[in-house]
Amino acid sequence: MDNLVEKSHDYHLTNFKKKSNFELHWRELFRHPKWRPPPTSASSKRTKLSSSGAYSSEGNNDTPTSEEFELVRPQGTKAATSRKGKGKGKATAAEVAEYESIQVADKRRMDIMEELNEIRLKELAVKQSEVDLQIIMADTSTMNDAQRMAHAKLLEKIMARNYSTTSTPRKSIYRNREGGHERLMNDYFSSNPVYPENLFRRRFRMGRHIFLRIVDVVSNSDPYFQQRIDAVGRKGLSPLQKCTAAMRMLAYSVSADDVDDYVRIGENTAVECLKKFTAAVCTVFEGEYLRKPNSNDVQRLLQMGEARGFPAWKGMFMSGHKGVATIILEAIASSDLWIWHAFFGVAGSNNDINVLDRSPVFDDVLQGRAPEVNYTINGNNYNVGYYLTDGIYHEWSTFVKTIPRPHNENKKLFAKYQESQRKDVERAFGVLQSRFAIVRGPTRFWDKADLGRIMRACIIIHNMIVEDERDTYATQFGPLPTYDDTTNGLPEPNLGEESFVPYETYVQNNMQMRDRHTHHQLKNDLVEHISQFHNNRYFF
Structure with a gap:
C-alpha cells in the first residue's frame, strides 16, 4: 500500500510538477471496505442465534458463523481506527507551560490592539467634534436660502448623530423665520404695506396703532417677546411674529398649526405665545381697561x-x-x-x-x-x-x-x-x-x-x-x-390691603x-x- 502511494506521488509530481493532494481521499476510501463477503444463500432471514451467539438463517443451516468465518482486516487499514475515542497520553509540564505562555502573549497582544483602537476612535471623535462646531457656529446671516437649507440639513445630521435615541428622532424643519418676518413687515407694517388699513382692521380686529402699542408694551414687560439670537447666530422669532400668531388664534379661533405656514412659527411655540401673550396683556393693561369705575x-x-x-x-x-x-x-x-x-x-x-x-x-x-x-x-x-x-x-x-x-x-x-x-x-x-x-x-x-x-x-x-x-x-x-385713562388723570391702583x-x-x-x-x-x-x-x- 505504501509503495503504491509513493509511486502515485512520484507519477503526479513528474507529470504535473506539484505534489498530489489526493492521498487523504484515497485513505478515506480504504477505511470503508467490505468487511464480510456476500451470503452464499438466497435467504437472508435470520430467526435464531447459533451456539456462538451469531445470527443464522432459518432456510440455510450452512450459514457460516464467527467460528467458521473470521473477518480479516484489508490491507491499508490501520489498527488505530479500532481504538477511536480513546484519548492520548497526558501533556508534560513543559508543554503546559508553553501553552500558557502563548495564551498570555495572545491576551496581551489583544489588549494592546484594543487600546490602540480606542485611542484612534477618540482622535476621530475630537476631529468630528471640531468639524461639527465649525458647522454649528457658521454665520448664517450672510447665506442665501439654498445655503441655509444645506446648513439646516447638516445640523439635523449632527443632532441625529449626537443625540440619537431608540425612538424616531424629531425632524427639524427649516421654516425660514427671517423670511416670514420680512413678509409680515411688507404686508402690514411697512411704510407702504401690501394690505391697507381697512384689511388690517378686519384681520387684526383693531387699528394698526393699537396693535403696535400692545406689541411694544408686551415686549418691554416680558423678555419672551424680545427677539434674541440663538446658539448658531440666527435671529429668533420677532415680537411681531409672536403677537400676530397669538392674535390670529384669538380672532379666528384657529389651531396653533394653522398659523405656521404664514407666520413661520411651530405649533408648540404658537401655543406658548398665546398663553404668554394673554398673561402679559392681563398683567399690563388690566389696571386700566378692566378696572372698577x-x-x-x-x-x-x-x-x-x-x-x-x-x-x-x-x-x-x-x-x-x-x-x-x-x-x-x-x-x-x-x-x-x-x-x-x-x-x-x-x-x-x-x-x-x-x-x-x-x-x-x-x-x-x-x-x-x-x-x-x-x-x-x-x-x-x-x-x-x-x-x-x-x-x-x-x-x-x-x-x-x-x-x-x-x-x-x-x-x-x-x-x-x-x-x-x-x-x-x-x-x-x-x-x-x-x-x-x-x-x-x-x-x-x-x-x-x-x-x-x-x-x-x-x-x-x-x-x-x-x-x-x-x-x-x-x-x-x-x-x-x-x-x-393713564394720560387723563387715572389714579394708580391700590395694591395694598383694603x-x-x-x-x-x-x-x-x-x-x-x-x-x-x-x-x-x-x-x-x-x-x-x-x-x-x-x-x-x-x-x-
Missing part, C-alpha cells in the same frame, strides 16, 4: 343713563350661561360697549342665580367702598345705583327688571325702554364674540387659569378698541363720554341691597319717570 366714571355713566331716561343707571348686568356645558361669564357693560366687570366661573357650579353668591360685583357695595350715588326719582331719595337685568334675577334694590306682562300704557312704555336699553349688554356680548371667535367656539385648553386669562385678555383688548373707536359709534342720545367694615355694617348693607320693598318702589318710580321722559321728549 371710579367717581368720575360713575358720574359719566349716570349722565349717559339719565340721557336715556334712567337716572342713576350704571350699566347692564347679565351672565353668559346658555343652558349647555360651557363656561359662564358674568359681565356688566355700558351702552358704549365698554365692559366694566367680568367674572369667570365653571358652569357646573354657577348659573344665572347663584353666580351672585361668588361674584365680587357687589363687594364694594357691601364693604362701603363703592362711589357714592345720590338721586331722586318721583320724590323718593336713593343712594345706591342699579343695573338693568332680565326677569330671572333676584328682586334686589340694585336690579331693575322688566315687566313681563304689562297691563297699562305706562308699564308697556317702561318695558319697551328697559328691554331696548338692556340689549346693549347683549350687543356687547355679540361684538366680543364676533371680534374674538375663540370666545364663541369650544375651549382650546383644559386649564381653567388659561381659559380665564384668555377671556380677560379678549375683554381688555375689546375695551381698547372701544376706546379708540367710540367716537365713530352712531347713537341717538348724543356723544358718548370719555373715561379716565380695609373691611365691621360685621354689623356688612350685614346691614347686605340686607339693604336685598330689600324687595326698595326694588318694587324703584321700579314703580321709574315707570312714572319713563312716562314723563317720553312725553317731554316726543311731544315738546
Whole structure:
C-alpha cells in the first residue's frame, strides 16, 4: 500500500510538477471496505442465534458463523481506527507551560490592539467634534436660502448623530423665520404695506396703532417677546411674529398649526405665545381697561343713563350661561360697549342665580367702598345705583327688571325702554364674540387659569378698541363720554390691603341691597319717570 502511494506521488509530481493532494481521499476510501463477503444463500432471514451467539438463517443451516468465518482486516487499514475515542497520553509540564505562555502573549497582544483602537476612535471623535462646531457656529446671516437649507440639513445630521435615541428622532424643519418676518413687515407694517388699513382692521380686529402699542408694551414687560439670537447666530422669532400668531388664534379661533405656514412659527411655540401673550396683556393693561369705575366714571355713566331716561343707571348686568356645558361669564357693560366687570366661573357650579353668591360685583357695595350715588326719582331719595337685568334675577334694590306682562300704557312704555336699553349688554356680548371667535367656539385648553386669562385678555383688548373707536359709534342720545385713562388723570391702583367694615355694617348693607320693598318702589318710580321722559321728549 505504501509503495503504491509513493509511486502515485512520484507519477503526479513528474507529470504535473506539484505534489498530489489526493492521498487523504484515497485513505478515506480504504477505511470503508467490505468487511464480510456476500451470503452464499438466497435467504437472508435470520430467526435464531447459533451456539456462538451469531445470527443464522432459518432456510440455510450452512450459514457460516464467527467460528467458521473470521473477518480479516484489508490491507491499508490501520489498527488505530479500532481504538477511536480513546484519548492520548497526558501533556508534560513543559508543554503546559508553553501553552500558557502563548495564551498570555495572545491576551496581551489583544489588549494592546484594543487600546490602540480606542485611542484612534477618540482622535476621530475630537476631529468630528471640531468639524461639527465649525458647522454649528457658521454665520448664517450672510447665506442665501439654498445655503441655509444645506446648513439646516447638516445640523439635523449632527443632532441625529449626537443625540440619537431608540425612538424616531424629531425632524427639524427649516421654516425660514427671517423670511416670514420680512413678509409680515411688507404686508402690514411697512411704510407702504401690501394690505391697507381697512384689511388690517378686519384681520387684526383693531387699528394698526393699537396693535403696535400692545406689541411694544408686551415686549418691554416680558423678555419672551424680545427677539434674541440663538446658539448658531440666527435671529429668533420677532415680537411681531409672536403677537400676530397669538392674535390670529384669538380672532379666528384657529389651531396653533394653522398659523405656521404664514407666520413661520411651530405649533408648540404658537401655543406658548398665546398663553404668554394673554398673561402679559392681563398683567399690563388690566389696571386700566378692566378696572372698577371710579367717581368720575360713575358720574359719566349716570349722565349717559339719565340721557336715556334712567337716572342713576350704571350699566347692564347679565351672565353668559346658555343652558349647555360651557363656561359662564358674568359681565356688566355700558351702552358704549365698554365692559366694566367680568367674572369667570365653571358652569357646573354657577348659573344665572347663584353666580351672585361668588361674584365680587357687589363687594364694594357691601364693604362701603363703592362711589357714592345720590338721586331722586318721583320724590323718593336713593343712594345706591342699579343695573338693568332680565326677569330671572333676584328682586334686589340694585336690579331693575322688566315687566313681563304689562297691563297699562305706562308699564308697556317702561318695558319697551328697559328691554331696548338692556340689549346693549347683549350687543356687547355679540361684538366680543364676533371680534374674538375663540370666545364663541369650544375651549382650546383644559386649564381653567388659561381659559380665564384668555377671556380677560379678549375683554381688555375689546375695551381698547372701544376706546379708540367710540367716537365713530352712531347713537341717538348724543356723544358718548370719555373715561379716565393713564394720560387723563387715572389714579394708580391700590395694591395694598383694603380695609373691611365691621360685621354689623356688612350685614346691614347686605340686607339693604336685598330689600324687595326698595326694588318694587324703584321700579314703580321709574315707570312714572319713563312716562314723563317720553312725553317731554316726543311731544315738546
